[in-house]
Amino acid sequence: MAIAVWLRRLQHAIRLPQVDRDIREEMEFHRFMKQRAFESGGLPPVAATRRAARAMGNVLLAREQARSVWIWPWLESVWQDMGYAGRILRRHSGSALLAIILLAVTIGLNTSLMTVLNGLMLRPWPGVGHGGDVVAIYLDDSRSDSSGAFHDVRGFTRTHWRSLADQVTQLTPLAAFHRDGVQLGDGGTLGPAGAMLVSGNFFDTLQLELSKGRGFHDDDDRIEAPQYVVVLSDRLWRARFAADEAIIGHSIVINGQRFVVIGVTAPAFGFSEPGTATDVFLPLASAQLLWEGDRAAGSFELVGRLTPGATRGRVRAELTVLSQQFDLRQGRTPSAVVVTGTAFADHPGRTPMLFASALISAGLLAVWIVACANVGNLLLAQATARRREIGIRLAIGASRARVVRQLLTEGLIIGLAASVLGLAIAYTLPLAILRFIAEDATARFPFIVTPDWLVVASAVLMAAFSAMLFGLAPALHVTSNDLARQLGRGDAVAVSTVPLRSVLLAAQVAVSVVLLIVAGLLVSGAQQQTRSLEADFATDVSVASFAARSGAYDAARMRSWTTDLTAALPELPLSEFALASQEPFSRLRNGISVHRPGGSEAVGDRRFASLWEISPGFFGLLRIPLVAGRDLDATDADQAVAVVNETMARRFWPNEDPIGKSIVLFRSAPFVVIGVVRDAHLSASSTVEPTVFTPFAAMRQLPEATFPKLLFRSERPVADAIKRAGSRLDPELQIRVAALTAVVKGNFLSGPGYYGRILAQALGGFALALATVGMFGVFAYAVRQRTSEIGVRMALGARGSAIVRLILLRHSRVVLAGLIAGVCAAVTVSIVLRSSLPGLGRFDPVVYVGVGLLVASAGLAASYVPARRATRIDPVVALRWE
């Protein structure tokens, strides 16, 4: 019955305007009928109207009363609660503000992470029609050896792809693509660009809408008739061609060849790999126009669209069978097929990354809980102070539920205000962090990091949960005591130690201990793990980059400029320097095909290596030791000699001495290997790539000219000197000097663990700060409540130090309990984590003891300050303390 009444009330409250109209209309009908009655009684119309109006009385009041039947009791009381809560919060504006800030920061952090997960890691390729149906297909290339298991995937060969595409039934067209780097433009406008070579059905498979022109068709991608056509990315079109509306039909130069622009992609279209930019789309068949040989042959990634009813599992089963048949026909060992979504996190081998995100998420949630406990303590202290007021309200007939609701409303207001602020944080923080990590990250990659409804909903939910978490316990606690005690003054001594508050406090301490220990273990583990990696090569160098107006430099001028620069450099106050075609961790991957002189060009015998053109002094500058042979020196300029790294030597000449052997770099004359250097992680990839280093001038056979980078080490700031020297050579040259670490920072994928560790430390520190603030607040309050007791003790002759000891002893129990609980939890957590997070350090006593000392001293400080303050109170004042 009561429920039915509530439902009817709700139903009417929702359509209150309709209720209003109904009442108004029927009362008007009533008045009209009355007027008619008077008229038929013989009154003239005007008099009858007036008489009827008078008989109706105060129509407005009646209408209000009729209407209020529906909304009065519940809406009005909620409104009352809100108003009252607002007044209370304004009176305690300091603590309310603190509570809001604490919650806003934690809710903001949580929603920020969610925004990033949502917009970056879990979303499929954006701008693709029904992106959830698109699957990416790889060959499983996982292997395990003595040093552990590697999860990796590799691409398909052209024939493999064709064979699968012809036979597969559960995917509508199976498209292929290959990512590569090209040189865009000519003369001075030349620059590296990310290219995606795609099969003719690529655009149709993805159901891409282009903002201009058309995508490729099968006719554009015929191997026997390659076409000079290109589709530009929206970003490139805007950045490089100033969003030229008439771009279709124009031609642009790619790797020295002219290609006709036939389309521009829609702005929304993008991929999910943050490290790689895709600027131009070219037909796969056009690869032969860009490079000698079949460069893309072995590395096709496949995408397809599930037919209705098909699942990833079934597609995988079908493709595995087809693929194995193909492999057997080719006489190769079959490998399994991997079918995944196109989201960043779906890519094989990303499970650790997802796990790390889950871990961060758990950490953030823990911090949020600490903040809630903190705010709960704050409110509890406040509510205890309001015991008298609440007692009076209960005494004059307020029900307990009503008072609890009142207190919860206050919590909810705080929570909602915090979630609004938190959302504001979620709107700004992820982008700010991305910009910090890599300035142009947002330009290169379509990050969709604005919170969507899911994030907003979770923020609101968190606010509501916060209110319950921190509001309910204090509210129940405060209203549970009997009336007499509420109204009496007995609480001044009796309630000095509130167990609930101690439990909340201990929980806070425990959570921050867990977070700090995990952060500490991550750091110590990473130190152990990356010690060798970080000593890889010296990174304390700076990079000077040069850029010129478009068309200003051709290959000849570049050559003479490089010579002039080399001549000018010794005059600069540089202690060491070298020129190189790219800087370490450069995004430009200078890949080149390498084979033995006279060796066949069949796929199997050909390898790709990364090419570095360097001047003498490069290895010394970067502290990369020579393992065999000799270093390049000044006499080698223009000579066809090369230094290779250990990986290259191992791959090319296993169990042979590479010194004196010859290699052909991309159809060049043979280069003689003169030295081997130790492996160094010069590129952003986690494994060391086979690398060939050649003297600067020897390999200048690319049609385009790029400026070399100047790497140097110097005791003094020399940026201005370099710029002066550079502009003496060419006044129009743009010169940028930056520390290599800044460049490294720019490539944020270089160390995913790095930011994880920073985040873990920041979280742990934040949790500790929160807990310290919480401890301080609670202890201060507890001491204040015992002021009269302290006064009595002081009046009886207790010394200040004894009082401080007494208080510290009592408070240390709470901190100690939290500390022990936290250490136990941290041990458990770290055991669980270690199995899936190899970066986590083994049991490290330094971390445990360090965190214990840190938390204990924070607790001590939080307790000592109020205790000290209490002893300075005049006993007379203290005795009068209420």
Next chain:
Amino acid sequence: MGKDKKPPDLLPGTLDLLILQALVRGSMHGYGIAERLRALSDDVLQVGESSLYPALQRLLLQGWVKAEWGASDNNRRARYYTLTAAGRKRLASEREEFDRLILAIHKVLET
């Protein structure tokens, strides 16, 4: 709650009872209810609009009557109220209560 000032001689809660009773013989609009109460009580009970309409909303809220728009005798739109099953039950119990009350008052007055 509305303060029923207009009919000073009406006991609290009686108006609901009277309205329910008036609807026993079929659905009626607000004006009709007021008229019927006046006529049946020989002009003694003058139900004011300020209490009639809030009372009707209360009955609606409790689910004792339901309201529907229809055409009146003179072809104007009027809102007709009908007694629900719950309303009938309520009327019976209210009447019993009321009878006991009246009887008690009588007894007191006649001593």
